Each structure stands twice: as C-alpha cells, then as structure tokens.
Amino acid sequence: MARAFIYVLDSFGIGGAPDAKAYGDLGADTLGHIAEFCAAGLGDRAGLRAGPLELPNMATLGLVEAAKLASGNYPAAMARPERFLGRYGAASEVSRGKDTPSGHWEIAGTPVMFDWGYFPEGPDCFPRELLEAIYDRAGISGSLGNCHASGTEIIKRFGQEHVWTRRPIFYTSTDSVFQIAAHEYHFGLDRLMKLCVVVRELTYDYNIGRVIARPFTGETAETFKRTGNRRDFSIAPPERTLLDRVNEAGRNVLAVGKISDIFAGKGVTQLFKADGNEALVDASLKAIAQAGDGDLVFTNLVDFDMLYGHRRDVPGYAAALEAFDARIPDIAEKLKPGDIVVLTADHGCDPTWRGSDHTRERVPVLVFGPGLRPGSFGVRDSYADIGESIAAHLGLAAGKHGRSFL
Ligand SMILES: O=P(O)(O)O[C@H]1O[C@H](CO)[C@@H](O)[C@H]1O
Numbered sequence: 001m002a003r004a005f006i007y008v009l010d011s012f013g014i015g016g017a018p019d020a021k022a023y024g025d026l027g028a029d030t031l032g033h034i035a036e037f038c039a040a041g042l043g044d045r046a047g048l049r050a051g052p053l054e055l056p057n058m059a060t061l062g063l064v065e066a067a068k069l070a071s072g073n074y075p076a077a078m079a080r081p082e083r084f085l086g087r088y089g090a091a092s093e094v095s096r097g098k099d100t101p102s103g104h105w106e107i108a109g110t111p112v113m114f115d116w117g118y119f120p121e122g123p124d125c126f127p128r129e130l131l132e133a134i135y136d137r138a139g140i141s142g143s144l145g146n147c148h149a150s151g152t153e154i155i156k157r158f159g160q161e162h163v164w165t166r167r168p169i170f171y172t173s174t175d176s177v178f179q180i181a182a183h184e185y186h187f188g189l190d191r192l193m194k195l196c197v198v199v200r201e202l203t204y205d206y207n208i209g210r211v212i213a214r215p216f217t218g219e220t221a222e223t224f225k226r227t228g229n230r231r232d233f234s235i236a237p238p239e240r241t242l243l244d245r246v247n248e249a250g251r252n253v254l255a256v257g258k259i260s261d262i263f264a265g266k267g268v269t270q271l272f273k274a275d276g277n278e279a280l281v282d283a284s285l286k287a288i289a290q291a292g293d294g295d296l297v298f299t300n301l302v303d304f305d306m307l308y309g310h311r312r313d314v315p316g317y318a319a320a321l322e323a324f325d326a327r328i329p330d331i332a333e334k335l336k337p338g339d340i341v342v343l344t345a346d347h348g349c350d351p352t353w354r355g356s357d358h359t360r361e362r363v364p365v366l367v368f369g370p371g372l373r374p375g376s377f378g379v380r381d382s383y384a385d386i387g388e389s390i391a392a393h394l395g396l397a398a399g400k401h402g403r404s405f406l
C-alpha cells in the first residue's frame with residue numbers, strides 16, 4: 001500500500017528566498033514574523049489567542065529546523081524539540097511568479113518557466129479594448145474599480161454603487177489575475193460565473209493565469225462579506241503534472257478545496273469542496289478514508305492566505321496555524337503503512353509586510369508517515385522535488401523536473 005497526501009498551507013512561507021530582493025521582498029518571512037510578533041505580545045486578540053506562537057505538532061515534524069535552514073534564524077520563542085517524527089527541509093521556488101498556480105504546479109513537478117501577463121498599477125489598469133470586448137460579449141453597461149486592490153477593501157468602496165448600478169467590480173493584484181466581485185443576490189451568482197467564463201475566454205490572449213469570481217453578500221459597506229462561493233478559472237498547466245501522471249497510471253487524484261480549480265480540473269478524479277480550514281481538513285479526512293492504493297489526496301488550505309495573509313492579520317494567521325497544528329493528530333490517526341503526508345506551502349504572504357500581496361519566500365516541506373525515517377533533507381532548489389518524491393513513493397516513472405528526497 002502506498003498512498004500520498006499533500007496539504008498546501010496556502011502562503012505559509014518561512015523566509016530566506018534567494019531571489020526575494022528582485023520581488024521587493026528581502027526580509028519577508030511569514031512564519032518568522034508571526035513568531036516574532038507573537039513573542040512580543042503583538043499576536044494577542046481577546047477571545048482568539050495570546051502569547052508566543054505554539055505549533056507543537058509541526059515543530060515535532062521539523063518546522064522550526066526547516067525555518068532555520070530557510071532563513072538562518074529560529075522562529076522567536078518557539079519550542080525546539082530534540083526528537084523528530086518526520087523528515088523535513090525547505091524549498092525555493094524556481095517559477096517566476098509568486099502566485100498560487102505557479103506554486104502548486106511546481107509542487108506537482110511542473111515549474112512555470114514563462115512570464116505571466118500582469119495588469120499595470122495605476123488607475124484604469126485594464127486595457128480599454130479588453131473592457132469593451134467584455135461589455136459587448138457579456139451584455140453589461142460598464143464596470144467599477146478597474147484597479148489594483150485588496151478584495152475586502154474594494155467591496156467596501158464600491159459595493160453600494162455596484163448594488164445600485166449592477167456593474168461588476170473588476171480588480172487585480174501583483175498576481176496574474178482578473179478578479180470580479182459581485183453581489184450574490186443583487187447581481188446573481190450564476191450571472192457572475194457566466195461573466196467569469198466570458199472574461200476567461202477574453203484574457204487568454206493576455207496570458208492571465210486566473211479569472212476569479214469573488215461573490216459577496218450584505219447590504220452596507222459595514223456588512224458586505226465575501227462568501228465561500230469563490231471560484232478560480234485557471235489556465236491549464238503548461239505540461240503534465242503529478243496529477244496527470246497519477247491519473248494515467250490508473251490511480252485516483254482526490255482534490256480537496258481549490259485544488260481542482262488551480263489545475264483547471266486536469267488529472268482530477270474526484271472533487272471535495274468545503275469552506276474554511278476546519279471543514280477542509282474534515283473533507284481531506286473523508287478523502288483519505290476513500291483513497292485506495294496508489295492514490296493521491298491533494299488539499300489546499302486557503303484561509304491562511306485569503307483571510308489572514310492578504311489581510312495582514314497576525315493574530316488571525318497565528319490562530320489559524322495553531323488550529324491546523326491541533327488537527328495533525330487527526331490526520332496521523334488515519335495513516336496506514338506505506339502512507340506519506342507532505343505539509344508545504346505555495347508562496348509567502350507575510351502579514352507584517354507592506355501592501356497586501358504575496359511575498360517571495362522559501363516554503364517548509366514536512367513529511368511524515370508510518371515507518372518513515374526522521375531527519376533533514378536540507379534546502380531544495382525547487383518545489384518540484386516534492387512532486388518527484390511523491391512520484392517515487394507512488395512508484396511512478398521519474399518526471400522532467402526535480403529530484404526525490406525520499
Ligand atoms: O485581496 P483578495 O481579493 O483576497 O485577492 C487576493 O487573492 C488573489 C488570488 O489568490 C490574489 O491575487 C490577491 O489579489
């Protein structure tokens with residue numbers, strides 16, 4: 001029996017990317033800064049959490065050692081275990097984008113060696129001819145926003161006008177994304193999804209990685225709230241990924257959360273949708289219970305990034321890490337001989353950093369399973385080593401990128 005379970009803690013970087021400076025991210029360190037803030041009493045929030053960051057299970061799997069390998073520093077005030085229950089290391093990203101698809105595809109053995117298209121900073125960031133084509137094809141009279149923005153801020157700013165005019169809110173970020181916020185009832189969820197399909201079609205020529213539907217509810221700037229009905233319309237990965245390779249070998253890929261969207265459905269056998277980290281972990285446990293010999297369960301935990309990293313919310317991020325850490329025994333309990341679990345991340349999103357975008361960082365790679373020999377495999381040059389290690393574990397032929405550390 002050999003099965004593999006990947007959990008991507010979306011945006012859980014551990015600093016130290018060798019090329020961080022080129023991204024304006026020199027010194028960014030998601031874990032390091034959260035630990036530092038918590039140690040200084042800046043991670044407290046009444047009713048949520050207090051004190052130094054405590055991640056006892058991930059620490060036992062090698063997290064603090066991985067952080068030291070990646071950034072040169074131990075995270076502040078975190079306990080350092082003497083014995084480890086997992087194999088650990090850190091990995092740098094070779095893909096040029098510090099975005100979700102680039103990170104996930106590289107984890108799945110397929111780095112992105114081309115440049116994505118981006119929309120420039122400043123007002124009217126979308127080309128006029130693209131907007132005209134969208135209005136024409138979708139039958140809408142115009143749009144609001146049309147700038148770089150944080151998704152929660154922009155619905156506060158334009159939500160009311162959107163409800164009055166029914167014009168969708170268009171915005172982007174330093175990622176290769178075209179995001180569309182619209183009210184679930186006043187605009188309509190189905191209408192938003194159809195609009196995204198049109199925009200997806202029209203943005204292939206601009207080499208845009210994702211069109212993202214960001215539905216929200218509420219009636220005032222104070223009560224507007226994004227819902228769990230977000231959907232990502234991604235372009236397909238440029239080459240076969242680990243998911244296709246598992247699939248072509250006649251095995252199943254069980255995709256939990258955003259994974260299927262991120263891979264444009266390619267190689268996915270079965271989809272498990274859930275909203276929020278807790279429900280996503282529950283869904284992953286169901287997937288694990290169903291997984292057979294040779295199967296892959298691939299889970300994305302989006303809250304770290306969407307609710308806390310982009311929102312620059314240190315206590316929120318710390319509490320979410322602590323909550324996930326407490327679920328690790330639930331995962332460990334489900335393991336059978338021959339199973340391996342990989343905990344990793346797709347990029348950083350340091351909640352102490354300027355702005356609201358992702359940060360270029362190394363990521364932790366924590367591997368555990370019955371009978372797996374503990375110890376360090378050092379800093380890997382590419383996330384692709386993760387995909388190759390899983391491929392080797394599942395008995396698949398070697399791929400084009402990366403080397404197994406198992
Ligand atoms: O600010 P919100 O809407 O959460 O957007 C963020 O989410 C996008 C996709 O993950 C990123 O590109 C960033 O813009």
Ligand SMILES: [Mn+2]
Pocket residue numbers: 010011099100103305346347
């Ligand atoms: Mn991400």
Ligand SMILES: [Mn+2]
Pocket residue numbers: 100305306310349358
């Ligand atoms: Mn993000």
